[in-house]
Amino acid sequence: MSVHDAGTERLTDATAGTGFRTGRPDGPDTSRGAGGGRRRRRRGGRGEQPVVPDATFTSYYGRPVVKPSPWEADIPAYLFFGGVAGGSSLLAAGADLTGRPSLRRVARIGALGAISVSFAALVHDLGRPRRFVNMLRVAKPSSPMSVGTWILTLYGPFAGVAGAAELTGNALRRGWLPQRLRPVARLLHAAGRPAGMVAAGTGPAVAAYTAVLLADTATPSWHEAYRELPFVFVGSAGAAAGGLGLLAAHGGDTGPATRLAVAGTALEMLAEQRMERSMGLTAEPLHQGTAGRLMRASKVLGVLGAAGAAVSAAVPQLGRWLRRPAGAALLASSVCTRFGVFEAGQASARDPKYTVVPQRERLERSGRATT
Amino acid sequence: MTLTTGGVPPVRAGVAAAVPDGAPVRTADPDDPARKSGWDGAPRRKGFFTDTSICIGCKACEVACKEWNGVPEDGLDLLGTSYDNTGGLGASTWRHVAFIEQPAAPARPAVDLGMPARHRGSAGPGADRTGDTAGASTGPAERTDFRWLMSSDVCKHCTHAACLDVCPTGSLFRTEFGTVVVQDDICNGCGYCVPACPYGVIERRVEEHGPKNVGIAQKCTLCYDRLEVGRTPACAQACPTASIQFGDVEELRERAAARLATLHDQGVAEARLYGDDPDDGVGGAGAFFLLLDEPEVYGFPPDPVVTTRDLPAMWRRAGVAAVTLLAGAAASFLGRRR
Numbered sequence: 083m084s085v086h087d088a089g090t091e092r093l094t095d096a097t098a099g100t101g102f103r104t105g106r107p108d109g110p111d112t113s114r115g116a117g118g119g120r121r122r123r124r125r126g127g128r129g130e131q132p133v134v135p136d137a138t139f140t141s142y143y144g145r146p147v148v149k150p151s152p153w154e155a156d157i158p159a160y161l162f163f164g165g166v167a168g169g170s171s172l173l174a175a176g177a178d179l180t181g182r183p184s185l186r187r188v189a190r191i192g193a194l195g196a197i198s199v200s201f202a203a204l205v206h207d208l209g210r211p212r213r214f215v216n217m218l219r220v221a222k223p224s225s226p227m228s229v230g231t232w233i234l235t236l237y238g239p240f241a242g243v244a245g246a247a248e249l250t251g252n253a254l255r256r257g258w259l260p261q262r263l264r265p266v267a268r269l270l271h272a273a274g275r276p277a278g279m280v281a282a283g284t285g286p287a288v289a290a291y292t293a294v295l296l297a298d299t300a301t302p303s304w305h306e307a308y309r310e311l312p313f314v315f316v317g318s319a320g321a322a323a324g325g326l327g328l329l330a331a332h333g334g335d336t337g338p339a340t341r342l343a344v345a346g347t348a349l350e351m352l353a354e355q356r357m358e359r360s361m362g363l364t365a366e367p368l369h370q371g372t373a374g375r376l377m378r379a380s381k382v383l384g385v386l387g388a389a390g391a392a393v394s395a396a397v398p399q400l401g402r403w404l405r406r407p408a409g410a411a412l413l414a415s416s417v418c419t420r421f422g423v424f425e426a427g428q429a430s431a432r433d434p435k436y437t438v439v440p441q442r443e444r445l446e447r448s449g450r451a452t453t
Numbered sequence: 454m455t456l457t458t459g460g461v462p463p464v465r466a467g468v469a470a471a472v473p474d475g476a477p478v479r480t481a482d483p484d485d486p487a488r489k490s491g492w493d494g495a496p497r498r499k500g501f502f503t504d505t506s507i508c509i510g511c512k513a514c515e516v517a518c519k520e521w522n523g524v525p526e527d528g529l530d531l532l533g534t535s536y537d538n539t540g541g542l543g544a545s546t547w548r549h550v551a552f553i554e555q556p557a558a559p560a561r562p563a564v565d566l567g568m569p570a571r572h573r574g575s576a577g578p579g580a581d582r583t584g585d586t587a588g589a590s591t592g593p594a595e596r597t598d599f600r601w602l603m604s605s606d607v608c609k610h611c612t613h614a615a616c617l618d619v620c621p622t623g624s625l626f627r628t629e630f631g632t633v634v635v636q637d638d639i640c641n642g643c644g645y646c647v648p649a650c651p652y653g654v655i656e657r658r659v660e661e662h663g664p665k666n667v668g669i670a671q672k673c674t675l676c677y678d679r680l681e682v683g684r685t686p687a688c689a690q691a692c693p694t695a696s697i698q699f700g701d702v703e704e705l706r707e708r709a710a711a712r713l714a715t716l717h718d719q720g721v722a723e724a725r726l727y728g729d730d731p732d733d734g735v736g737g738a739g740a741f742f743l744l745l746d747e748p749e750v751y752g753f754p755p756d757p758v759v760t761t762r763d764l765p766a767m768w769r770r771a772g773v774a775a776v777t778l779l780a781g782a783a784a785s786f787l788g789r790r791r
């Protein structure tokens with residue numbers, strides 16, 4: 083790529099990030115080839131030294147190359163609740179098998195609630211919600227959304243039965259149910275454990291597939307994250323499910339929730355660090371603007387939550403006070419991770435830099451560049 | 454540079470290459486996308502070769518497309534960047550003519566001239582917003598030669614189409630002509646195709662554009678209805694310079710190579726083809742281009758890759774992550790009971 087240093091330099095200093103975005107007609111000082119396209123020097127930010135090697139790039143009047151997804155808050159919410167559901171089904175099954183009734187109860191009802199909200203968010207996000215069923219007319223391995231829909235279709239009913247068993251079980255035992263409903267409740271109760279096991283078997287898929295959903299796009303900061311994003315998301319799911327357990331289960335039952343939350347937070351943070359290194363330039367949006375604030379909040383809340391959970395387990399006297407705030411912090415951290423990753427991707431699609439520069443570099447590395 | 458018109462095919466490209474009624478020419482190519490999608494005895498793959506070197510920016514294609522396909526108005530904006538006020542492809546823009554004004558020679562750095570020139574930085578931000586063409590604000594002494602680039606963009610009808618791969622309803626499908634088309638009555642507006650397209654072509658229509666197909670993904674159909682009756686797509690039919698050429702992709706590729714050779718012979722060294730290579734990241738586009746500058750100058754991605762190429766690796770990673778979560782949860786129930 084031809085770079086005309088002097089011209090570029092001035093353009094950079096005067097216009098990077100400012101005039102560029104106002105869509106001003108080309109000034110006389112644009113370097114050749116800048117065209118509608120202008121070459122912009124990549125910088126770490128105003129007044130900072132470049133954090134990455136210098137590169138310039140051209141675009142069509144600063145317009146995006148790829149389109150950001152039309153998705154709104156529904157989708158990151160869907161990612162979060164899917165994670166809570168998947169993780170909770172695991173905790174519920176474990177609690178069921180090891181005799182921790184309050185954890186089982188919280189996790190089963192939590193999974194049912196979360197998957198319901200998650201499903202509602204998915205449908206609500208559609209341009210034509212009534213046509214949701216069209217998702218079920220095909221099964222396409224090449225479409226993560228199709229695969230995900232089928233995973234949900236498998237997981238949902240089982241998580242639902244386990245949750246319903248929990249909701250009706252109490253009423254049944256206390257004889258609150260009318261005679262007519264008792265057989266149904268007894269059936270649900272009997273089905274609770276096997277259904278919970280199937281939900282636990284499919285729950286991890288619910289938590290992990292959403293990373294592929296985002297990564298299988300041309301959105302730079304999602305696609306380039308594909309290697310580690312599944313680990314970030316399952317870590318976040320574990321932390322959130324653990325957080326829910328800490329928030330609502332009886333203190334005596336929360337040991338596994340604590341361990342899952344701490345391990346999940348650790349996995350999420352390690353994977354996130356590695357992810358940023360492997361993403362190159364496209365990691366930048368994770369540090370800027372709304373996405374940057376969310377990702378920082380996620381880290382702070384995650385560390386506080388995990389530390390609070392660990393202290394609660396070690397010092398039961400403190401745990402009585404600390405457990406619930408720690409659980410809430412862990413859930414909030416997971417929300418921030420999902421919204422942060424989502425927003426970073428949207429921002430990366432809006433700025434042509436993240437599409438053009440990595441592709442240009444790839445071309446030059448492979449010797450396919452034309453100039 | 455002067456625009457060269459040499460090498461334009463003598464006959465109106467589209468008309469000559471159209472499939473005659475009832476007698477489609479069948480393809481034997483085993484890699485043909487229509488064949489691979491299960492079409493038996495499909496006609497030859499159809500596409501566009503857009504030769505931007507002879508585009509005059511008249512936008513007849515944009516208008517013809519809107520007229521034929523009933524594409525609603527998508528806003529009357531003045532973008533303030535060039536003579537292009539459409540901006541880019543979208544749900545209600547299926548042909549888009551890019552217009553680029555750039556200096557034809559390297560601009561001399563103003564600092565070296567020692568002139569009291571008005572340039573960015575000296576008069577503060579925003580001072581040059583009055584809108585100057587190349588050199589206009591600085592007088593003849595600094596006036597540079599400039600050139601206009603014009604290019605009519607369209608859906609690439611990729612051989613490996615990400616939009617089609619990721620569509621969870623099967624609304625997007627491969628036609629017998631090897632093109633990629635949305636079925637309006639099946640799309641549920643999930644929007645997945647939108648971020649999947651490496652060229653930013655397809656988009657979900659919003660309410661402001663009118664009541665038709667709101668919430669549904671929309672893009673160029675390569676005039677599927679016209680192709681079925683052996684007609685040329687509306688844009689190619691309307692193009693007065695044959696910048697948009699319609700025909701069999703195989704034949705168009707040859708034509709493009711010949712046109713490139715002609716331009717190179719005439720000294721237009723910056724001419725290059727974009728999207729014609731079957732070995733590129735999308736397996737070659739059904740609609741490809743002859744450009745006079747880097748692709749990104751026109752708003753094209755320089756090295757597009759179909760995102761699903763990495764999908765097997767993504768599923769593997771997600772599988773390992775899911776197992777990790779399962780194992781981690783199981784492990785959290787081990788150990789001391791509390």
Ligand code: SF4
Nearest residue numbers: 608609610611616650
């Ligand atoms: S250019 Fe985009 S919308 Fe057109 S076929 Fe390729 S992926 Fe699909």
Ligand code: SF4
Nearest residue numbers: 620640643644646670
């Ligand atoms: S928006 Fe429509 S065409 Fe696009 S992927 Fe979803 S269902 Fe398919």
